[in-house]
Amino acid sequence: MNSRYPSEYEDIFQLILNLVEEVKRGNDAGKRISVADLENYFHRMTAGSLGEYEFMRRMAFYGHPVIRIAALPILWNDYSQPVSPDFIVNFGDSKICVEVKNYKWDNHLKGFVVPKRSIDNCIRFKSFFKYDRACLAVKRFERWYMFDLERIEKKEYSSSYLIEYDEMSRADMLGEPGVIFQLWTPPRQQKAALRYADCPPGFKNEGVIYSDIQPDEAQDYIRLRFCFGNGHEYPTEDNCEIRQYRSTQMDIVNIVYQTIKTNLKEVYSCGYDWQSAVKMNIDDVIPSTFSIHDRLRGEVTADELQGDINTLASSGIIFNASRKRCLFYLYRIASKLYNDLNEQLQRDGLTFKDIMAYMQAIRSFKNSF
Known part of the structure; x- marks a missing residue:
């Protein structure tokens, strides 16, 4: 071997x-x-x-x-x-x-x-x-x-x-920090997140627009739409810019995006709405520096990875802190993803409760063998 x-x-x-x-x-x-x-x-x-x-x-x-x-x-x-x-x-x-x-x-x-x-x-x-x-x-x-x-x-x-x-x-003796996106959000969504978590220290409403994170596996770069702090309901071109990242920085953004989306979808597919998920230690779905490095195994050293995360953090793309500090951003992602998935299910004539029933039926079928 x-x-x-x-x-x-x-x-x-x-x-x-x-x-x-x-x-x-x-x-x-x-x-x-x-x-x-x-x-x-x-x-x-x-x-x-x-x-x-x-x-x-x-x-x-x-x-x-x-x-x-x-x-x-x-x-x-x-x-x-x-x-x-x-x-x-x-x-x-x-x-x-x-x-x-x-x-x-x-x-x-x-x-x-x-x-x-x-x-x-x-x-x-x-x-x-x-x-x-x-x-x-x-x-x-x-x-x-x-x-x-x-x-x-x-x-x-x-x-x-x-x-x-x-x-x-x-x-806990490990104290793994979380790595999440720093998000710009319309004020109405910000108020919803504030019901569950405080703003991080030094917070100003600027960062990545989550819906504009669209990884392209065929390209060797990723583009993000970054909006600077403002009080508008929707950003204008004057206070947004397109930022482009390559190599490990592209990988970090993609891993954080895909990991959180996949984990939250798994929570929702078991019949939990996002507000119920808040009570389930939902911050565990956030990747850590180690879990990012483990997905890139052999491609970059730990020091190089941390350097790229620090660069992304200093430019306002990534927020790297204790998991509880990350909750404000996570709740905004969780709420948006839940609403998007719910709209998609309704178009297909389904609900999350339907999916839960299907999951239970599949488990029962598997356990019958």
Whole structure:
């Protein structure tokens, strides 16, 4: 295998071994493994492996050394070694063990539901080897959270714990900032956004006109319409200009645009209007510097990427700040995209509730196999 990633053989082999172990465990318990069970094992383990690999890349992006731990059942059964988490990470001045979970967002709307055994095993492992912290790392849309399992509030939830999003945000150790467009908006839309979020510090109503962001895959540049601060309902040519960007700056604009649009469409396709989405930690749909870099893997260094983001920010195209600071711009995008999609659905004789019903029917059909 000719690959830039020398661990690819090991990764695939580990996935196969995990799949075999899962099937063996089911057979030992007297369970007849069906084709659907096998498919479910594979999808779940593949998603888990992809989440672990992305977590490793994210730690490397910010310079945190990582050691991956192989979970070997024989060590648990024969030598009473505590069940191991996924990683050991040198995080600043602390040595931490980390359990990584990769969930589908719409299965966890109120917060992350985590099996108690995963949390208990990670804490026991930390105590046994005298590490500084036992942590859980989880991803939702574009955002990675990581928090100390002994310092976060956990609510009883059957055989699991429920960790609410507000609590996760409070305890998050990563603090990933968001990258979003700085938008010019007609005053009526601005008033709607102000119902949900304050203006960022130093705000003046100027920036990109969102509806004029139209990437062209066939070209090696992207054009944006930038409107300078004014109080008009609609901009005139006198206070707008066309700006053109190439190379990585073009890629950044395109990635931010496509990522937010795709993620919000996914939220809306499950039957949520944009005002309901506001209550669902909607800021998680905003890409971070890492998630942009990960989509450009191998094409640009982290420093070069940050330099291009800083250039776009200084010219008023991009706003790069804490996610809560980005909410004002995100709510304007969310509202506009929802209204545009709703108009399109109405032309086709559909509503978001119709789509939700179709999604449920598709899931039921898939689960019947």
